[in-house]
Amino acid sequence: MSDLDLILQSLEALAEREGDPAPAIYARLFADHPDLEPLFLMDTDGGVRGSMLRQSFDCLIDMAEGGIMAPVILGAERVNHGTYGVPDNLFDAFFNTIRDCVKAAMRSDWTAETDAAWSRLLARTAALADA
Template sequence: MMPEQVAIVLAGVDRLRPRMEEVADDFYARLFARHPELRPLFSADIALQRRKFADELELIVRAIPDFGSFVERARHLGARHAAHGVRVASYAQVRAVLFEAIGQALGDDWTEETEAAWGSAYTLITETMLLGAARPATRGTLRGRGR
C-alpha cells in the first residue's frame, strides 16, 4: 500500500467510528441476505458480532503503519477465521458487501480513490490473514514428517 492510501483508509475509519454500529448492521444484513451459507460462521449474538466487527476493523486498519504488528495481528486473525471454517472464497464475498456498507456510510466521500485505497488495504489484510490460516496446517504437516 502507498502511504497516501494508508492515510485515506485511516481517515475513513475515523469518519466511520461514530456510525460503526450502523455500518456493522448494514454489513451483516447485506452479507446474510446475499450469502446465507455464511451465517453459521458468525456468532449468534449479533450485538457481540457487531462489537467484534467494529473493534477488529479499526484495530487491523490502525495496525497497518506498524507492519510487524499488523502482520502478527492479521495472521492471528486469519488462523482464528480458519478455525471457524472460513474459506478462501468467503473473503471475496465479504469484500463486496463490506465495500457496499462502507461506501453507503461514507456517502460522497466514497470516491474512486477511496475505494482503491480500501481495496489495497483489503488485499493486504486478506493475503496476510490467509498466511495465518495456512500456517497451522503447514506446521502440522511438517511436524508429521519429522521436520
C-alpha cells in the same frame, strides 16, 4: 493525500454517518454470504460480532499504518476461523463488506482516490493468506 489519511477519513465518515456500523455491516455480510450467518447463532447479544468488527477496524488501521500487529492477528484469525469452516475467501469477504459499507455511507464523498486506497489495503490483507 496518503492511503492512511484516506482510510482514516473514510472510517471517520462511516462512524459519523452510521453511528454503530455493525448492523449494516453484518446485514450486508449475511445477505451476500448467507452461509456465514449460522456461525453467529450463539451470539445472541451481538457481542462477538462487535468484538470481531472492532478487531477488524484495528487491523485495517494497523495495515494502513504499515504496522506489524495486523499481519500476526490476521494470520492467527485465519487459522481460528478455518476451524469454524470459514475458507480464506470468506474471511477476506468480511473486509470487502466493511469497504462496501464505508462506500455506501460516504455516498458521493467516496472518490476514486479513496477507492484506490481501499483496493490497495484489501489486496495487502488478502495477500496475508499466501504468506
